[in-house]
Amino acid sequence: MRTRRIILTAVTLFLAVVGLAPIVVMIVRSLMVDGGFSLEYYRTLLATERSWRLLGNSLELALLTALLSTLVGLPLGLLLGKTDLPFRRVFVMLFTLPLVIPPYITAVSWANVLGPSGLVAALWSEPMAQVGARLLFGLPGCVLVLASTFMPAVLLATLTLVRTINPRLEEAARLSARPLRVLSGITVPLIRPGVLLAATLVFLLALGEFGVPTFLRYNVFSVESFTQFSAFYNFGAATAAAVPLALLTFVVLSVEWLALRKKTQALRLTPDPGGTVVIKLGRHRVWLFALVGVLGAMLVVAPLLSLLLQAGSPGAYLRALYVVRDSLFHSLLLAAIGATGLTVLGFFVGYLIHTRALPFWGAVDAGTVLLFAMPSTVIGVGLIALWNRPTTNFIYSTPLIILLGYLAQYTALTGRITVAGLASVPASMEEAAASAGAGWIRRLGLIVLPLVKYALLSGWLIAYIFCLRDTGISMLVYPPGYDTLPVRIFTLMANGLPEIVAAACVLMIVTTVLPLVGVALVVRTRGRWAWQ
């Protein structure tokens, strides 16, 4: 028991230093001018009309993105999770694709469709292309790109939630009502808290996104911090610009926590006798299949196809590979190390949350979720505020700082996956080992770890994908000469040849999607997964 307490406390302290300390130091730094307390940065920030406009733009963008993602993701999730629509698994993989690639790459691909020299311009008239370009470069384009990127979060949440519903609840309703009424009266209300959680997450992710608004020239608040730091080298102003987003994230998550948490947990307590009630679409099957197919083609296939067309010849790929080879290597290495660290950290965090072994398990749970939802620019600025000093230069000027950023932002992912994996292991397994005289470390190594190894493996793959696609943290903190692939592509977008940028984007997508294929193969091999 003592070993367990010491190790779990150490893990919590480590997480606090890696994730929480940067935010705290950043807030403190934003309140200091020339070594003394001052609200000068905030005064300047809040006094300018531009700041308020940017904040308004950010909120508008985040709200519209969350709304559109929910309006599309929820019905799509119900169609793919509750009906006998053909090729459901293929559609799920197709619609999930934009979530695993950096959002600004989706923006580049959309620019290849709607931009001045894009597919629409090539296939239709010039005025049509102008309309498309006008819509793309601005709020509608940002909403379109971010909604297509984050909509899969609502879709996946819906798919997961409908599987947690006790099928007897729907069958009881089927005795007196048609499937559509059961869906609207029973199924959707039951999953509503979970869907709202997903929508909140989309809101926060869109709020913190800066790559897409930068590329599509829509001024938002998240860009401000990045600009203050990288363009004006005004670190105090950068920290002050990051704090409102951090506070907003904290407030939104707190409201969500208070309003929805209890309801979602009530849903989780519902027994799961297995299986789900499938709605037979009958004569509606064909047109709904066509509708989903067209949506998939428009939202995912067309933009990606435009990248392939733009890249053109194999020569472009070779040249792109030559240009990005170092960054690609950095990305793969950092993602592999980051995912391994996240899996280890996530295991202990997940174990703590699942077993509630220490009184502050709830704070650890909330803290990891808060860090995951925090805009990456905030975490990036925080990391610089904490580690950019002579004594810690061995962290700040090396790739270690990127790895710390990954650990800060993505522990919630591996932690949650571990919790899901542990939920399928009866507590009696560990108790039996304890009563046989095994210590905690031995119990973990010989009983718990083998039982959750596939959950940990899937956690590693998910973490690997998220580390690989990370742009915000890497962009702010990468040490000289150690940029990652997303950062290199982002830089190339400013001055690179379009076909090289497109080819580099395709390389990025392939590198990210390969592990996803691995996940699919593992899932197929192992059947049902705890983390699903």
Place this chain on the structure above:
Amino acid sequence: MAIIELNAVSKAYQDKTVLHDFSLVVEPGQRVVILGPSGCGKTTVLRLLAGFITPDAGTISIDGRVVAAANEILRSPEERHLGMVFQDLALWPHLTVEGNLEFGLKAQGIPRPQRVQRIQEMLRMVKMDAYVRARPAELSGGQQQRIALARALLLQPKALLMDEPLSNLDEELSQHLRGELLRLYERLGFTLIYVTHDRAEANDIATNIVCMRHGRIERSVPIEDFDTGQRQ
């Protein structure tokens, strides 16, 4: 005329046959108890009747009309007009007691004033009229049973299907609720098909007992002959 008729029905899940050539006739007003050990196919009979699954062979008729044939559902669950009380009761946790009872009436297009009246009557009948606004989680096990029963009976079903509804209760409460079920039966006169593995429960409730084992009927007798047969 029989209210329910299963004729040579078979059902398999993947490779495992759970129901073999099962035939059963239920007359109006009968209280048929299907008795058997876990996994003998009792619940499958109820799920076939309710229309949640299709038979692999045979036919199912309700009120003289074929509602399901081999691999084919001819009448969907809501068109069969059956009530069901599930083993875990399946009360909708997001709705109040009133909401749970109102859902079916609303789906059938019954106007609000009539809905309210029928709900009040039914809740009075099961002695739960003080809990209209309560949510299922706020009720005790016995109270939840009463609401599940009220919800199933409210639509005046052609037959009431009950899938081991008392299995999770202690003996005293179970016995008490059996008494209440019989009182409701006396008052409303419904047809009942009740599934259990408990002989005492079967003895208390049944007018007819069907003993099942390994997906087949071993015996089907009126309750008066049940004990005689057991002794033999």
